[in-house]
Amino acid sequence: MWEGGICIIETSVEKLNGIAHKLELHGYKWTKQRTMTLEVLLEKDSGYLTAEEIFMRIKSKYPQIGLSTVYRTLGLLNELHIVRKVTFNDKSTRFGLRDDDSDHLPPHLICKACGLIEKVNEDWLSELELHLRKEFGFQVFDYQLDFIGTYAECNENTCKKPNPSAP
Numbered sequence: 001m002w003e004g005g006i007c008i009i010e011t012s013v014e015k016l017n018g019i020a021h022k023l024e025l026h027g028y029k030w031t032k033q034r035t036m037t038l039e040v041l042l043e044k045d046s047g048y049l050t051a052e053e054i055f056m057r058i059k060s061k062y063p064q065i066g067l068s069t070v071y072r073t074l075g076l077l078n079e080l081h082i083v084r085k086v087t088f089n090d091k092s093t094r095f096g097l098r099d100d101d102s103d104h105l106p107p108h109l110i111c112k113a114c115g116l117i118e119k120v121n122e123d124w125l126s127e128l129e130l131h132l133r134k135e136f137g138f139q140v141f142d143y144q145l146d147f148i149g150t151y152a153e154c155n156e157n158t159c160k161k162p163n164p165s166a167p
Protein backbone atom coordinates (compact mmCIF):
# COMPACT_ATOMS: atom_id res chain seq x y z
CA MET A 1 0.00 0.00 0.00
CA TRP A 2 1.00 3.65 -0.40
CA GLU A 3 1.35 5.93 2.56
CA GLY A 4 3.04 9.30 2.59
CA GLY A 5 4.29 8.65 -0.93
CA ILE A 6 6.36 5.65 0.09
CA CYS A 7 5.46 2.10 -0.88
CA ILE A 8 5.45 -0.02 2.24
CA ILE A 9 4.38 -3.61 2.59
CA GLU A 10 1.49 -4.74 4.82
CA THR A 11 3.69 -6.11 7.59
CA SER A 12 5.37 -2.70 7.77
CA VAL A 13 1.95 -1.08 8.28
CA GLU A 14 1.30 -3.46 11.16
CA LYS A 15 4.73 -2.67 12.56
CA LEU A 16 4.11 1.07 12.17
CA ASN A 17 0.80 0.72 14.05
CA GLY A 18 2.57 -1.22 16.81
CA ILE A 19 5.18 1.53 17.15
CA ALA A 20 2.47 4.23 17.16
CA HIS A 21 0.81 2.37 20.03
CA LYS A 22 4.11 2.15 21.91
CA LEU A 23 4.69 5.91 21.53
CA GLU A 24 1.18 6.65 22.79
CA LEU A 25 1.71 4.39 25.79
CA HIS A 26 4.72 6.53 26.70
CA GLY A 27 2.71 9.72 26.24
CA TYR A 28 4.12 10.74 22.85
CA LYS A 29 2.01 11.83 19.91
CA TRP A 30 2.10 10.13 16.54
CA THR A 31 3.39 13.02 14.44
CA LYS A 32 4.03 13.34 10.72
CA GLN A 33 7.80 13.73 11.40
CA ARG A 34 7.91 10.54 13.47
CA THR A 35 5.92 8.62 10.83
CA MET A 36 8.22 9.79 8.03
CA THR A 37 11.35 8.84 10.00
CA LEU A 38 10.02 5.35 10.68
CA GLU A 39 8.88 4.91 7.08
CA VAL A 40 12.43 5.59 5.88
CA LEU A 41 13.77 3.01 8.35
CA LEU A 42 11.10 0.52 7.24
CA GLU A 43 11.99 0.84 3.55
CA LYS A 44 13.40 -2.37 2.21
CA ASP A 45 17.20 -2.66 2.49
CA SER A 46 17.53 0.60 4.40
CA GLY A 47 20.02 -1.05 6.70
CA TYR A 48 21.76 1.39 9.01
CA LEU A 49 21.56 5.04 8.04
CA THR A 50 23.06 8.22 9.46
CA ALA A 51 20.71 10.95 10.71
CA GLU A 52 21.75 13.03 7.66
CA GLU A 53 20.86 10.21 5.25
CA ILE A 54 17.48 9.76 6.92
CA PHE A 55 16.95 13.53 6.78
CA MET A 56 17.74 13.64 3.03
CA ARG A 57 15.33 10.79 2.29
CA ILE A 58 12.51 12.47 4.22
CA LYS A 59 13.28 15.89 2.75
CA SER A 60 12.73 14.64 -0.81
CA LYS A 61 9.09 13.90 0.11
CA TYR A 62 8.50 16.33 2.94
CA PRO A 63 10.66 19.46 2.45
CA GLN A 64 9.38 21.12 5.67
CA ILE A 65 11.39 18.70 7.83
CA GLY A 66 14.45 20.03 9.71
CA LEU A 67 17.61 18.10 10.55
CA SER A 68 17.26 18.89 14.28
CA THR A 69 13.77 17.35 14.24
CA VAL A 70 15.22 14.16 12.76
CA TYR A 71 17.93 14.09 15.45
CA ARG A 72 15.33 14.57 18.21
CA THR A 73 13.06 11.91 16.72
CA LEU A 74 15.90 9.38 16.47
CA GLY A 75 16.94 10.14 20.05
CA LEU A 76 13.42 9.45 21.26
CA LEU A 77 13.05 6.25 19.20
CA ASN A 78 16.40 5.04 20.54
CA GLU A 79 15.32 5.74 24.13
CA LEU A 80 12.13 3.76 23.57
CA HIS A 81 14.16 0.85 22.09
CA ILE A 82 12.39 1.19 18.75
CA VAL A 83 15.61 1.91 16.89
CA ARG A 84 19.13 0.79 17.62
CA LYS A 85 22.03 3.26 17.48
CA VAL A 86 25.43 1.91 16.45
CA THR A 87 28.73 3.73 15.94
CA PHE A 88 30.56 2.26 12.96
CA ASN A 89 34.28 1.95 12.30
CA ASP A 90 34.27 5.09 10.15
CA LYS A 91 33.05 6.90 13.34
CA SER A 92 29.62 7.51 11.84
CA THR A 93 26.62 7.00 14.09
CA ARG A 94 23.90 5.06 12.31
CA PHE A 95 20.36 4.11 13.15
CA GLY A 96 18.38 1.01 12.25
CA LEU A 97 15.00 -0.32 13.23
CA ARG A 98 15.08 -3.12 15.77
CA ASP A 99 13.73 -6.08 13.83
CA ASP A 100 11.97 -7.70 16.76
CA ASP A 101 9.76 -5.62 19.01
CA SER A 102 8.55 -8.45 21.19
CA ASP A 103 9.52 -8.26 24.86
CA HIS A 104 12.12 -10.90 24.36
CA LEU A 105 14.77 -9.76 21.91
CA PRO A 106 17.07 -12.45 20.56
CA PRO A 107 20.74 -11.50 20.99
CA HIS A 108 22.38 -10.11 17.86
CA LEU A 109 25.86 -9.78 16.45
CA ILE A 110 26.27 -6.31 14.98
CA CYS A 111 29.24 -5.72 12.71
CA LYS A 112 30.68 -2.24 13.18
CA ALA A 113 32.44 -2.40 9.82
CA CYS A 114 29.55 -3.22 7.50
CA GLY A 115 26.39 -3.14 9.60
CA LEU A 116 25.51 -6.80 9.09
CA ILE A 117 23.27 -8.09 11.87
CA GLU A 118 22.87 -11.77 12.66
CA LYS A 119 20.82 -13.47 15.33
CA VAL A 120 22.61 -15.63 17.87
CA ASN A 121 21.28 -19.03 18.88
CA GLU A 122 19.36 -18.37 22.13
CA ASP A 123 20.11 -21.89 23.38
CA TRP A 124 23.70 -20.78 23.96
CA LEU A 125 22.44 -18.49 26.70
CA SER A 126 20.72 -21.20 28.74
CA GLU A 127 24.07 -22.13 30.28
CA LEU A 128 24.58 -18.52 31.38
CA GLU A 129 21.04 -18.46 32.84
CA LEU A 130 21.91 -21.62 34.79
CA HIS A 131 25.03 -19.94 36.22
CA LEU A 132 23.02 -16.87 37.24
CA ARG A 133 20.46 -19.06 39.02
CA LYS A 134 23.12 -21.10 40.84
CA GLU A 135 25.48 -18.31 41.83
CA PHE A 136 23.12 -15.38 42.37
CA GLY A 137 19.82 -17.15 42.96
CA PHE A 138 18.57 -15.06 40.06
CA GLN A 139 15.75 -16.18 37.76
CA VAL A 140 16.03 -14.58 34.30
CA PHE A 141 12.72 -13.59 32.67
CA ASP A 142 14.05 -11.42 29.91
CA TYR A 143 17.25 -9.96 28.50
CA GLN A 144 18.44 -7.47 25.91
CA LEU A 145 21.80 -8.46 24.58
CA ASP A 146 23.76 -7.40 21.52
CA PHE A 147 27.35 -8.16 20.70
CA ILE A 148 29.02 -5.30 18.85
CA GLY A 149 32.23 -6.05 16.99
CA THR A 150 33.61 -6.98 13.60
CA TYR A 151 33.79 -10.20 11.61
CA ALA A 152 37.27 -11.46 10.73
CA GLU A 153 36.38 -11.06 7.04
CA CYS A 154 35.44 -7.42 7.56
CA ASN A 155 38.78 -6.63 9.19
CA GLU A 156 40.47 -7.92 6.05
CA ASN A 157 38.34 -5.64 3.87
CA THR A 158 36.55 -8.53 2.21
CA CYS A 159 33.30 -7.82 3.92
CA LYS A 160 30.75 -10.46 4.93
CA LYS A 161 27.92 -8.25 3.73
CA PRO A 162 27.48 -8.02 -0.07
CA ASN A 163 26.65 -4.27 -0.08
CA PRO A 164 28.20 -2.69 2.98
CA SER A 165 26.48 0.49 4.15
CA ALA A 166 29.73 1.81 5.58
CA PRO A 167 33.28 1.64 4.21
Ligand SMILES: [Zn+2]
Binds near residue numbers: 115150
Ligand atom coordinates in the same frame (compact mmCIF):
# COMPACT_ATOMS: atom_id res chain seq x y z
ZN1 LIG B 1 31.12 -6.64 8.58
